[in-house]
Amino acid sequence: MSQTVEGAAQPAKRGRPGYDRSGLLDAAVAVFNESGYDATSVSALAARLGLSKAALYHHFSSKEEILETALSEALDGLEGVLVRTQSVVPSERLAAVLEGAVRVLAAHLPAVTLLLRVRGNSEIERRALERRRAFDQQVTGIVRAAQKEGTVRDDVDASVATRLLFGMVNSLVEWYRPGGAEDADALARDVLTVALDGLRTR
Amino acid sequence: MSQTVEGAAQPAKRGRPGYDRSGLLDAAVAVFNESGYDATSVSALAARLGLSKAALYHHFSSKEEILETALSEALDGLEGVLVRTQSVVPSERLAAVLEGAVRVLAAHLPAVTLLLRVRGNSEIERRALERRRAFDQQVTGIVRAAQKEGTVRDDVDASVATRLLFGMVNSLVEWYRPGGAEDADALARDVLTVALDGLRTR
Structure with a gap:
């Protein structure tokens, strides 16, 4: 998962490397299925997706x-x-x-x-x-x-x-x-x- | 899960309240199925079974x-x-x-x-x-x-x-x-x- 180059230049896109809401949902669910929903913290989820927590919270208000x-x-x-x-x-x-x-x-x-x-x-x-x-x-x-x-x-x-x-x-x-x-x-x-x-x- | 009364009087039986090896196995597996094998530590397992860790180790050398x-x-x-x-x-x-x-x-x-x-x-x-x-x-x-x-x-x-x-x-x-x-x-x-x-x- 690589940061987009324009991320640095365009602050509005910073921290959202390549995921729209639907893509992020699929990727997050894949992590839950692999590691267990309860066992996966928001920090761990963001790390696995190569995202900052702020970027994750941009799309979803919570793990729930x-x-x-x-x-x-x-x-x-x-x-x-x-x-x-x-x-x-x-x-x-x-x-x-x-x-x-x-x-x-x-x-x-x-x-x-x-x-x-x-x-x-x-x-x-x-x-x-x-x-x-x-x-x-x-x-x-x-x-x-x-x-x-x-x-x-x-x-x-x-x-x-x-x-x-x-x-x-x-x-x-x-x-x-x-x-x-x-x-x-x-x-x-x-x-x-x-x-x-x-x-x-x- | 109650401690057997003779547990205190007969040191050889201390810490084995009511479980033989087979009964302990079934009870431990039930805990694994409910809470997940990886997520269950030996300490947590012993606590759920109402046993000391020593009593658990009397029957099985490890969680594995x-x-x-x-x-x-x-x-x-x-x-x-x-x-x-x-x-x-x-x-x-x-x-x-x-x-x-x-x-x-x-x-x-x-x-x-x-x-x-x-x-x-x-x-x-x-x-x-x-x-x-x-x-x-x-x-x-x-x-x-x-x-x-x-x-x-x-x-x-x-x-x-x-x-x-x-x-x-x-x-x-x-x-x-x-x-x-x-x-x-x-x-x-x-x-x-x-x-x-x-x-x-x-």
Whole structure:
């Protein structure tokens, strides 16, 4: 991370080497994911990003604001999937929600990774967990509707099925990397294949 | 955590209130899972367990030995599943391995949880990750053999399939609690149903 040359000449830009708000958010979240949010002080974060604390505070008023912005990015994405699939019939909505969730995870990998590591250590984290729970409950409702319709088997409890499906989806943060061997399309197709049809041939 | 009364009278037992080695291991691993292994000092661990550091050192020579013992417990269990299913035909071995992995996870929940959070920050952790990778590769080999045999679909890459399956299995540590609504039998059955047959009715 190098200081911009004009930094010295143009005081207004001093201390903001190459980051806009969105780039800074991604870089900060990457540091949180690597070292832990609680374990990372603002000083340590600024040092890791090659910034002064003042430059960091130019974009975000606090570490908490960075956390809240990232968690909202992930949750807005997931909740958006539910909104966009609202008019899809139950038989197809579960597939559409799973596919949408994989795409949100692939497109917002650092933010979703952070969301999945949140443990409820602060008011911001507890609110995020509350939104995650509400999302899970809505998906469980979609599974239940498809079971009623007869398109999803009902010998697995709807909330257990939802947990297993999202266990599979969420585990992608452990190994999926953009630009790797599997792209988001292939990933979504594989998840849908295992989740809906299973691996056993017939 | 109360000190045993005989602790004062019988110097040989002083400072070991109610823990044998195995009980101490479980309690220590629970603290690591809650607060993070790296973030927990021996002093903090002893304090949380209501023990003196000397009492802790009576059972384990170091924090590292506790980590290594717990990781081995989890890995021995998982590798044991592969050994026990060695003579099972490929068409049934994948199911047997998944079922065995769910049972190991349910029976050794704290140790498996710790294993899944290991990031490779020390030689002990790197060796554990190496054993986990070897386990995953063996399972991938089992999936591949079943694909060759024609009993597992081959339109999902064997290593991706293995990651998705263990993503689902490993996510159980997030919500499975012994004595809860789902027991290990029901859990294993649900995982096999989703993994092998899928949720969609036919």
